[in-house]
Amino acid sequence: MKTSPGLLYSVLDLSPILEGETAAQSFRHSLNLAQHAEKWGYHRYWVAEHHNIPGVASAATSVVIGYIAGGTTTIRVGSGGIMLPNHAPLVIAEQFGTLESLYPGRIDLGLGRAPGGDQATARALRRGLSSSGDTFPADVQELQQYLGSALPGQSVRAVPGQGLNVPLYLLGSSTFSATLAAELGLPFAFASHFAPELLHQALDIYRSQFQPSRALEEPHVMIGVNVFAAETDAEAQRLFTSLQQVFLNLVRGRPRQLLPPVEGMDRLWTPTEAAYVDRMTRCSAVGGPESFRQQIEVLLNDTGADEIIATAHIYDQQARLRSFEIAADVFQSLRGSAH
Structure with missing residues (x-):
């Protein structure tokens, strides 16, 4: 639930790989930036899932989150985002349940429905998975169930993860996730840093259709x-x-x-x-x-954004x-x- 007064400001990092450098150097640069961001008052530090892109090192997003969280002490650390159709919701619940267990009260789980790469890469990632952008709403709700309180008779549980209530955020560059975030009462982050065309339309939909939830009483726009x-x-x-x-x-x-x-x-x-x-x-x-x-x-x-993610x-x-x-x-x- 939003409690911080005034504008929040945060960091989104793709751990860019510089020409002539390696992914290992990119990760060290990211940790260095996160440590400074913590000192400068940034609220959260997110890394993004992308695949098969020569200049982006953050493909194994949950692993990078653990590295950043382990090298900082107070800043929230999370995903901006995990591309959920690439993964079984149970696996993500276990990964982020593990992170939350290691770094309690500091982990965010931002979710997107894009592949984070081209279609050939998406097919390689999703071998055997039936998930797609079309199943995203159901996948989000399944993930919520794994991280929430267990239901009577629930046969599959995320261990760790069940009952830890890692906060979820929906990410998008269109109106689809804006509508879903409003329906589920979740914070909404718009990818205006690379796809600004539908920004105002998406924010209008999110704010006008928002339904309060246990997670959030009022809309939160990033x-x-x-x-x-x-x-x-x-x-x-x-x-x-x-x-x-x-x-x-x-x-x-x-x-x-x-x-x-x-x-x-x-x-x-x-x-x-x-x-x-x-x-x-x-x-x-x-x-x-x-x-x-x-x-x-x-x-x-x-x-009228509540938070800038820079x-x-x-x-x-x-x-x-x-x-x-x-x-x-x-x-x-x-x-x-x-x-």
């Missing part, structure tokens, strides 16, 4: 925002080109490891590609401290840390203010 803050607008824009290259390579069907920033994108993309990437990254705040703050205020006024594909680790530090100062100053 929005994904790309945060690229630096000492100057020009430096922030330069850092942002790493993310622009990520989306450009996705558009071209050639995903790569995270590339260093460049001085400008004009020589790298066509006008059509530039327009597409701009649409995908519209929910971003890029600038020096003052312009960054103004952009965040616009996003909050526009969405993500940043920044190549240089020190620049990445500095971006999240500047962002934390801005978020902290906005806590409790009207938006």
